[in-house]
Amino acid sequence: MRKVRLITVLGWALLSGGCAVPEARDPNSAVMLTENYSRTLINEEISAAAYEEIGGPSWQQRPWWEYYEDAELNALVAEALAENPGINQTRARLEQAAAVAKRSLADLMPSADISGARTTSNGDNEDPSEFSLRGAAAYELDIWGGNKAAWKADNLAAEAAALDAQTAAITLSASVVENWLLLLALREEEALLQNQIETNEMVLDLQHKRYANGAAEALDVLQQKEVLERARAQLPDVQRRQELAQHQLALLIGRTPSAPPAVEKAKLPETLPLPGAGVPAELLEARPDIEAAWLRLSAADWASEAARAERLPNFDISAVYSTSSAKFKNLFDIWMLDLALGLVMPLFDGGERAAEQARQEAIADERFHDYRETVLAAIGEVEGALTRNHHQARRIEAVREQLKASRNALEQGQISYSNGNADYVSVLSSLVSTQGLEQQIVRERLEMALSRVALYRALGLRIWADKPVQMAENASE
Helix, strand or coil, X not given: CEEEEEECCCHHHHHCCCCCCCCCCCHHHCCCCCCCCCCCCCCCCCCHHXXXXXXXXXXXXCCXXXXXXXXXXXXXXXXXXXXXXXXXXXXXXXXXXXXXXHHHHHXXXXXXXXXXXXXXXXXXXXXXXXXXEEEEEEEEECCCCHHHHHHHHHHHHHHHHHHHHHHHHHXXXXXXXXXXXXXHHHHHHHHHHHHHXXXXXXXXXXXXXXXXXXXXXXXXXXXXXXXXHHHHHHHHHHHHHHHHHHHHHHHHCCCCCCCCCCCCCCCCCCXXXXXXXXXXXXXXXXXXHHHHHHHHHHHHHHHHHHHHHCCCCEEEEEEEEEEEECCHHHXXXXXXXXXXXXXXXXXXXXXXXXXXXXXXXXXXXXHHHHHHHHHHHHHHHHHHHHHHHHHHHHHHHHHHHHHHHHHHHHHHHHHHHHCCCCCHHHHHHHHHHHHHHHHHHHHHHHHHHHHHHHHHHHHCCCHHHHHHHHHHHHHHC
């Protein structure tokens, strides 16, 4: 015996309605873009020929820090991308977002389950066993596109999370390079201080001899002693900052400060070449944080569509198959199949669904302004980095000229003092000025290097994150 029962409710609804799609937005509507940045990238610091050779059209083809040609730095960045706790948290958030998107996709698919049982009874008038089997399947008719919209929103959020990982990789790599440069600059400054201390010790020894011969006054000796102690007093601070830089570098690559990485280099490298940057419109395609902000805006638009669909009637199809028998071989002889089309229509919820739709639309508006803010901030970062690079190059040139003049003054002062035509105060003044400018040159070169790193960080091309992240992930597996 077979029995089939079909229940239909409001079949006309299958032919009505349809999936709504969010209104398309124009990314360029958020910010009025100019044709180019306010400053050009090639200035007096490097020639156009050098730019074409080192940083011209091929500047995007490999991670920017590889232009330092330093194997230790490359290893530090790779280790940071693999072991840094912060970026691994970002990867974990990416996996969460991907799982949420997969879970949303399941709402678009039918669901089915099956259950079976065997019961055994004891008694004179009862069958010893009974077998039963039950299968159920259900599918929600996504007429209004609510489930699809929710899946779109979660999928876009997962894509944004992937771009967050790229943004984190760009930021982390820049931080590693910045701390590496700081460490090298402090080492160079320490070596310079040690050299200045030795020079001051030699001059002090000479002054002691001149004083013994009556060619110098006691005041000259004491003044030179003060200059020597001033140089010695600077040394502990430089060493302290150097150790802190090593500690910070260790933390960035996922180590404890007690196990800092081995860095053999002891001098600042040459400044990176200026990169070629496109117009601000191209920046929208280059920075992962900008694209992530746009994807979150799109996700919010789809989420508001999903909330709208929640206010409309919901239709689903269900099927239940059941059969039972005292003998397993006869289990499929008698069965029943129920097919049903169900309707759930919201009548009154106190305005909950309407409020949720309004909330999602407000979130979309917030994400739009967040996207606009991200674009403006990105352009501002590039403009700021260009300005710093331009003026820092001029400042270094000015300080170098000042140092050249101070060395000439020191040399002439020493000659005049030896000939008895000047007192030692003028020599000391030139000596202190020269040594201070020598230290300043190191700091200005560090500032130039950091300004260049800031420019590459501001440009933030995804190509600089894709390859290193993949290499780091492969190394950690």
